[in-house]
C-alpha cells in the first residue's frame with residue numbers, strides 16, 4: 001500500500017511515520033512518498049525518517065519528490081498537510097488581526113479566513129491533480145482550516161476527501177481520563193459541530209452516558225484542559241464539553257487582552273523555533289533526536305495564549321504521546337482499506353446529519369467508516385445555544401470558498417464582515433486591505 005504525503009517536508013511527518021512503524025498488520029503501508037515544494041526541507045525530512053526507522057525491520061520505504069505528479073502516481077492514500085505562506089504567514093495574520101483588535105489565530109476568525117483565502121486556490125489545484133493522477137486514492141486532509149479546506153477539495157474530489165482533526169478525540173480522551181477511565185473497549189462519543197467549533201454531547205461507556213456525572217463534578221472538570229479553559233461552573237451550565245477552540249469565542253476579550261501583552265504570538269514563537277530546528281536538523285548526524293526534542297517543546301507549549309489566559313502551565317506529559325492526529329489518520333486509513341466499520345469523528349459532507357445546515361456542507365461528526373468511506377451516524381446534535389453560531393460560521397466558510405473559487409472580493413468581504421469575531425464592517429474592510437497588501441498569494445483578490 002502506498003501513501004503519498006503532500007507537505008511531507010512538514011514538521012509533523014515523523015508522527016505519521018512513527019504510527020506507520022508501529023503498524024505491524026498485514027497489508028500495511030510499505031511505501032511513503034514525501035512531496036514538498038521545499039527541496040531542502042524535503043531532504044532533511046527524508047534523513048529524519050531514515051534515522052527514525054533505524055533498527056526497525058521492514059520499515060516502509062521512503063522517497064522524496066518536489067514534483068507532486070511523480071510522488072502521487074500509484075498512491076492508495078494521500079495525506080495533505082500544507083501551509084501556504086509558511087509559518088511567516090501565520091505570524092502575519094496574528095499581527096494584522098491584533099493591530100485591528102481582533103483575533104488572528106490560524107483557524108478562527110480573521111486568521112482562519114485569511115489563511116483559507118491563501119490556501120484554497122492551491123488545494124483546489126492539488127485536488128484536480130490528484131483526480132487526474134491518482135483517481136482511486138482516498139485523500140485525508142489535515143491542512144487547516146480543515147473544515148473549509150475539506151469542503152473546497154470535496155467540490156473536486158467528492159466524498160474521496162475526508163478531513164481530520166485531533167481535538168475531538170483528544171477532548172474525549174481527557175474527559176474519560178477525568179472519570180478515571182481509559183479510552184479502550186466499549187466507548188461511544190457523541191460530538192457535533194464544525195471543525196474547531198463543536199461540542200461533546202455524550203460519553204457512553206458500555207452503553208451508559210457518563211457525561212452528566214462528569215458535568216456535575218467540578219474537581220474532575222477542572223482536572224483537564226478544556227474544563228480549566230471554560231471553568232467547571234460554565235461547562236456545567238452548557239451541559240456539554242466545548243472544543244478548546246471555542247475559547248476564542250467565549251473569552252474573546254480575555255484572549256485579546258492576553259495577546260496584547262504577550263511577548264510573542266504562537267506563530268511568531270513557532271517561526272523562531274522552526275528556523276533553528278531546520279538548521280540544526282540539517283547539520284545533525286542523528287536528525288531524529290533533534291526532531292524529538294523540538295517536538296516535545298512545541299507540544300508542551302501548545303496553544304500558549306489560551307493556556308496563559310487560563311493559567312494552565314504545560315500540557316500533561318501523558319497527553320503528549322497518545323492518540324494525536326496521526327493515530328486518527330492511520331485508524332481512518334485502516335478502516336477503509338480493511339472495511340473495519342470503525343467509529344471516528346471526521347469532517348465529511350453532512351448530508352443532513354446536522355439539522356438546519358446545507359446537506360453539502362462539511363461538518364465534524366461521528367462516522368462509521370468502511371471500505372466505501374465514512375457515513376455520518378444519525379443522532380448528532382449541536383446544543384441549542386450553538387446552532388446559530390454553527391450556521392453563521394458555515395455561511396462564512398462558504399463565502400470564503402466562493403471568494404477563492406470565483407476570485408470574488410465581495411464574497412471575501414461578506415465572509416469577514418459576518419464572522420462573529422469581527423465586530424465592524426469597517427474593520428473587515430481594513431483587515432482585508434492589510435491582508436491583500438501583505439500576502440502575494442492574495443493578489444488574485446485585489
Ligand code: G6P
Pocket residue numbers: 144165166167266270298299302303
Ligand atoms: C491542534 C489542532 C490542529 C492545529 C494544531 C496547532 O492539534 O487540532 O488543527 O494544527 O493544534 O498546533 P501548533 O503547534 O501548530 O500551534
Ligand code: MN
Pocket residue numbers: 146164165166167196
Ligand atoms: Mn485541528
